[in-house]
Amino acid sequence: MIAENTKAHDPKECRGYLQPVRDSLDILNGKWKIPIIVSLYFGNKRFKEMQREIEGITAKMLSKELKELEMNELVKRTVFDSLPVIVEYSITPYGRSLQNLINELRSWGLQHRKRLMKKS
């Protein structure tokens, strides 16, 4: 599928291949979107709960990123009109479709960690 050699090639071939890769990156950009999605894979969560679980995230970033994820239909926001109001976030089926990608990210991260161990 991808050339292994050193020879010249058609730059359009690469650009065409790259386009959908960049589409994904545009939607998952930044430091927090994937961690937020992973957090919701483990169950529905309330705002503060997520903030506690995802180490280092601020309320501002969490709020902003959740809005973007909601717009892209990866995450769903549900308000229960109890008093005080309860807001629950959950993963959508579309958000679940990132499962394979996230598995790959995780397994590469594990390999990388092992590699660093060996070196030091």
Add this chain to the structure above:
Amino acid sequence: MIAENTKAHDPKECRGYLQPVRDSLDILNGKWKIPIIVSLYFGNKRFKEMQREIEGITAKMLSKELKELEMNELVKRTVFDSLPVIVEYSITPYGRSLQNLINELRSWGLQHRKRLMKKS
């Protein structure tokens, strides 16, 4: 592997799962690292050649990102002492280990594109 339910769970479980995911994200952060790697999957390249192939990247960003990728041993920089000097960038075997991840990114991007088509 990942819970489907809504029930409460141990936040440590999620944090542990998340750690290697975040390790990967730290190394592949930003808009350009993955596109640079993909470009080199298609063959060794010279600086200007890459700049032409990766649409939108500036010399400054390309230079900066290549340095970071080199530090992490995902990309190799080779200088030929011809006149004028020729500098060639290539993917390392370690860089190749991102192949599955990039395939997933690409196939998710393709799905996403299809989905957007249906909607409009």
Add this chain to the structure above:
DNA sequence: GAAATCAGTATACATAAGGAAACTAGTTAC
């Protein structure tokens, strides 16, 4: 001889992303 190419670096600037802390308004626990 002028222009373009190569592999970047330097400078100045503008915008985006991210972080720290305070704050809201209502509720519950002590």
Add this chain to the structure above:
DNA sequence: GTAACTAGTTTCCTTATGTATACTGATTTC
């Protein structure tokens, strides 16, 4: 009555990212 919790928003600030232009020193092309 005081403190803490909830779901965020607001403000101020610092980095990071991106843009634009000019520059290097040698070489090839017209």
